[in-house]
Amino acid sequence: xxxxxxxxxxxxxxxxxxxxxxxxxxxxxxxxxxxxxxxxxxxxxxxxxxxxxxxxxxxxxxxxxxxxxxxxxxxxxxxxxxxxxxxxxxxxxxxxxxxxxxxxxxxxxxxxxxxxxxxxxxxxxxxxxxxxxxxxxxxxxxxxxxxxxxxxxxxxxxxxxxxxxxxxxxxxxxxxxxxxxxxxxxxxxxxxxxx
Ligand code: GDP
Numbered sequence: 001x002x003x004x005x006x007x008x009x010x011x012x013x014x015x016x017x018x019x020x021x022x023x024x025x026x027x028x029x030x031x032x033x034x035x036x037x038x039x040x041x042x043x044x045x046x047x048x049x050x051x052x053x054x055x056x057x058x059x060x061x062x063x064x065x066x067x068x069x070x071x072x073x074x075x076x077x078x079x080x081x082x083x084x085x086x087x088x089x090x091x092x093x094x095x096x097x098x099x100x101x102x103x104x105x106x107x108x109x110x111x112x113x114x115x116x117x118x119x120x121x122x123x124x125x126x127x128x129x130x131x132x133x134x135x136x137x138x139x140x141x142x143x144x145x146x147x148x149x150x151x152x153x154x155x156x157x158x159x160x161x162x163x164x165x166x167x168x169x170x171x172x173x174x175x176x177x178x179x180x181x182x183x184x185x186x187x188x189x190x191x192x193x194x195x
Contacts, residue, residue: 001186003067006044010064014091018103019064025072025105026189029096029126030112032078035142038176039112040065040073043185050075060092062099071193072105080122100133108138108192110185111163115141115155115173119162127163136166138188144173144180 010019030036040050044067051063060077067073076099077092084092100106109130113119119127130137141159144152156171165171170188174181 001067001190003045005066005068006046006049007066008049008063009066009072012062012064012095014060014095018062018099021064021072021105023066023069023071023105024107024193025064025074025103026192027074027076027099027103027106027109028112029076029109029130030078030140030142031080031120031122034078034112034114035174035176036075036078036112039140039142039174040075042176042179042182043073060088060095062095071189074099074103074106079126080120097129100130100135108189109135110140111137112140112142113159113163115144115147115152115159118158124163127165131166136169139163139165139169139171140181140185141171141173143175145175145177 012018028036028040037050041047044050044065049065062077063075065073065075076096079092100109111123111127111130113123127137139159141156147155152173156173160169160171172181172184174185
């Protein structure tokens with residue numbers, strides 16, 4: 001994918017209607033601080049278009065980035081803030097569920113997990129949720145530059161086991177620092193869009 005132009009086109013809050021986009025959407029989910037903004041920025045060749053680390057209590061939104069007027073990268077709100085109230089968590093859940101359920105253009109979902117850690121209970125829940133909604137989530141193991149090469153296979157295994165991934169599930173190590181995995185992700189998106 002050659003990036004010609006990108007823009008943040010739509011920001012949806014809890015009460016907003018989802019946009020009726022006519023181009024395909026690719027969604028990204030993950031707990032806050034996993035590196036989701038860094039990944040989306042790296043995919044778009046931008047330094048800081050996608051928001052960086054949200055703060056607890058910050059408005060949770062679904063952001064749609066228009067790429068080349070060809071597709072949207074959808075940035076789902078990060079989860080896992082311990083300090084967020086139960087009510088906020090419920091709002092978050094409703095928003096994501098509604099999006100996964102009702103977007104007519106959603107073609108693939110990516111779930112980001114930190115390569116260094118065992119997936120959290122929230123990661124597992126999110127993965128199961130996506131599978132339940134009929135998706136075959138693609139997993140991205142972020143911050144790959146933070147582990148030694150010799151640890152890579154072991155950590156990927158920890159992630160597969162932790163999430164109890166579907167047979168044949170795709171798992172891509174990624175680093176926003178080295179851009180490892182960027183081409184692989186775009187190739188995959190290209191394939192998905194062509195299918
Ligand atoms: P988000 O909350 O999921 O959007 O996470 P961010 O993209 O804001 O990243 C959270 C923190 O992790 C920031 O300090 C980033 O600089 C750092 N980070 C993100 N991706 C990487 C990566 O691939 N390698 C390293 N070393 N740090 C990263």
